[in-house]
Amino acid sequence: MPDVTKTAAVATEDAIAPPSAAEPAPQKPDKARSLWGDAWQDLRRNPYFLVASVLIFFLLVITAFPSWFTSASPTVGDLVHHYLGKPDLGSVGSEGWLGYDGQGRSVYARLIHGTRASVIVGICVTLIVTIVGGITGMIAGYFGGITDAILSRITDIFFGIPFLLGAMVVLQSFTERTIWVVVFALAFLGWTQITRVMRGAVITIKQADYVQAAKALGAGTTRILFRHILPNAMAPVIVVATIALGGYISAEATLSYLGLGLSSPIVSWGVDISTGVQQIRTAQHILLYPSIMLSITVLAFIMLGEAVRNALDPKLR
Secondary structure (H helix, E strand, O other), X not given: OOOHHHHHHHHHHHHHOOXXXXXXXXXXXXXXXXXXXXXXXXXXXXXXXXXXXXXXXXXXXXXXXXXXXXXXXXXXXXXXXXXXXXXXOOOOOOOOOXXXXXXXXXXXXXXXXXXXXXXXXXXHHHHHHXXXXXXXXXXXXXXXXHHHHHHHHHHHHHHOOOHHHHHHHXXXXXXXXXXHHHHHHHHHHHOHHXXXXXXXXXXXXXXXXXXXXXHHOOOOHHHHHHHHHHHHHHHHHHHHHXXXXXXXXXXXXXXXXXXXXXXXXXXXXXXXXXXXXXXXXXXXXXXXXXXXXXXXXHHHHHHHHHHHHHHHOHHHO
């Protein structure tokens, strides 16, 4: 007759024995990612985002430290020796690498130092219109009613003004047109698009269950707006602002080219393009290089905006 006690002891040991090494260990479930986490994973694999990021980083470094790239002065020229001097493409990075303009100034030095004005104008205008337009659109979309009606009509009035024409009129009222004057003129008319995008996003989000739950729990208006609505409404605003940044840089160059934006002694690509047009028959390099630099900069920000749009829009995945 079998030993019942011994059999029970063996069964107990088998029950508490650790699993053998051959058995696979249970895997931890993947941690759920947010919209921003998913977007970052998509952006890291997007070649357009990587190329645009490298270009923009390079432009920011030039903006902050132009002396790292050239020691030549962008405003001091030598008419005797350097008048309309041709490019010396073999001496990369030298003062005469890209030639000289009609005042004997280094085109390469002006190209490097002109980056600062264009990038500062683009970034500052984008920050101002994002803040002003975002707050205006958020208030209009959340409160609705008479508040929405008034803010929407004001937005429509500004939206109906042609952007460049309105900027020209604003800039004509200033005797001295510095970088900050140009920033003010472009931001004064550029906030309407962000307002419309933010308003539409807030109208959709304020109906969400988590917003209604926050109201039921007694959360204040400020907390609801900045804790629950704003983080979820920023995705389309960031996309529009990133793409628009390149447009603001292009607008500054256009105004400077027309003589209504920045002017000497401020170094700007638009100013150099305007100067290059006057010498286009004899010295094409004065016009060529600032135009290429402007096109690359605008393209980089547009590529970045498109990559961000594709990453943040679930319909495009």
